[in-house]
Amino acid sequence: MATGDPQLTHFNEEGRARMVDITGKEMTHRTATAETAVRMKPSTLALIRSGGIAKGDVLAVAQVAGIMAAKQTSAWIPMCHPLALRGVDIRFSDNGSDTLRIEATVRTxxxxxxxxxxxxxxxxxxxxxxxxxxxxxxxxxIGPTRLLTKSGGKSGDYVRGGEDGATGNAT
Known part of the structure; x- marks a missing residue:
């Protein structure tokens, strides 16, 4: 690794995967916001907006699914720690044509x-x-799926840069 690159912490001295020991880490308020998009035909988005999908209220069910998934992340992602989440907020918006945007903010x-x-x-x-x-x-x-912001912890705050994919850290 080049000098200044972050160290990968999920490997033990034998080069095998491990769950990072967070025993000595400080308890801080932490927040992260991520987003994704679902691109579809305008007629499908119109059905969602009008409540015309036969299975029911798409956004209500998707909101509950997102909250439930956030609470179960450690069951899905092998090296994630189980966390007591303090808040999960899922928001939806659309471009009025063919894209549904989904944003989630999680706090602990x-x-x-x-x-x-x-x-x-x-x-x-x-x-x-x-x-x-x-x-x-x-x-x-579906996609792109990406982290928009995060705050708290030793690495400080992060705010995603512009649409060109550039990222930056804010302190």
């Missing part, structure tokens, strides 16, 4: 961050949208 007070919980929440919500709408359209596309 603890020794490790909630980035994976926020990413898991938007992923599960998007998959739920797909599941509920697949009878109307199978060509939906």
């Amino acid at each position: 007070t603890g020794p490790t961050g909630v980035e994976m919980e926020a990413l898991t929440a938007v992923s599960a919500a998007a998959l739920t949208v797909y599941d509920m709408c697949k009878a109307a359209e199978k060509e939906m596309e």
